[in-house]
Amino acid sequence: MTTDNQQPDPTLDELTQQAAAAAAASVPETLEAKLADTERRLAEMSDAYLRAKAEVENTRRRGEEDTAKARKFAVEGFADAMLPVVDSLTAAIARPDASVEQVLEGVHATLRQLQSALERNKVLEINPAAGTKFDPHQHQAISMVPADQDPNTVVTVLQKGFLIADRVLRPALVTVSAPK
Template identity: 65%
Template sequence: MSDTTRTEPTLEPFPEGPSPEEKEAAQAANDADALNQAQAELAALQAKNAELGEQLLRAQAEMQNTRRRAEDEISKARKFAVEGFAESMLAVVDSLEAGLAHKDATAEQIREGTQVTLRQLKSALERNKVIEINPAAGDKFDPHQHQAISVVPLPPESTQDANTVVNVLQKGYLITDRVLRPALVTVAAPK
């Protein structure tokens, strides 16, 4: 057998928990960390708030500038809307003045000059999207573009349908797709 010595287990005292002072110090350290973290978050949120406030002010200023520019453009558009039309009418005015300045013109020359001036006028109107409404006899009456001055009975031998244009008393005009003046027409009465 071997000689072994047996030692008795020694009981060490069970460590006691932290003292109340240590607990208080740990709690104070935790509170200080939480306070520092909350202050950092608050500073970050305040910086973000200031940045968003600045972005809002810039957006509002940009919106006001855009609105002002749009109002200026609308004002200019209204003021100078007829500029293109007026410019195209200048050639017509020049032709009329030239015709009136020619004192020794014959009736034929006056007629030719008037026809040229009328072509210039019609061309200027077409360039500015003023389109003539001149329905032919027999065209269906269109209340959107024609104004019936009278309804006339057709002779029995007529093959023209009822509710069609018989005669144009005055041409009408469209500007783009809008009726500027309807054509004044007489319309065939029902048989």
């Protein structure tokens, strides 16, 4: 029973409808907040992606420029080391009245300059001594000759070889002892 000053108790249907209305009112707010948050995060990630992409492109471009410069100026040190040799040869040509001994002395000095310049630039001679075991990676056998040495050893060097930083630029031309 109800008295006149009291309101009637809500029914179960009314309570369910009120709860559903309250939930429906809060769902759009939650979804809208989630959507706004997701859009904000998407904008941040898009910005970060574009920045990373630009950085990668800049790094690639700088790498290409550095490689191009390295190729362009790779021989600069070697050319600098060759200039004294050119100067010595030019000076020798400028003295037509030099004696044979003076010319020979100048040639030896120029050869030392050239050898020094090659060594500074990691161009080293391959000049095996007689009796050295034949190495097909560094030597090229021109012929086999009978000799009183172990088979497959260097008998004579016909032409020196050269290495450039441990890579064979030109193998040494050698004669090799034949098996007995």
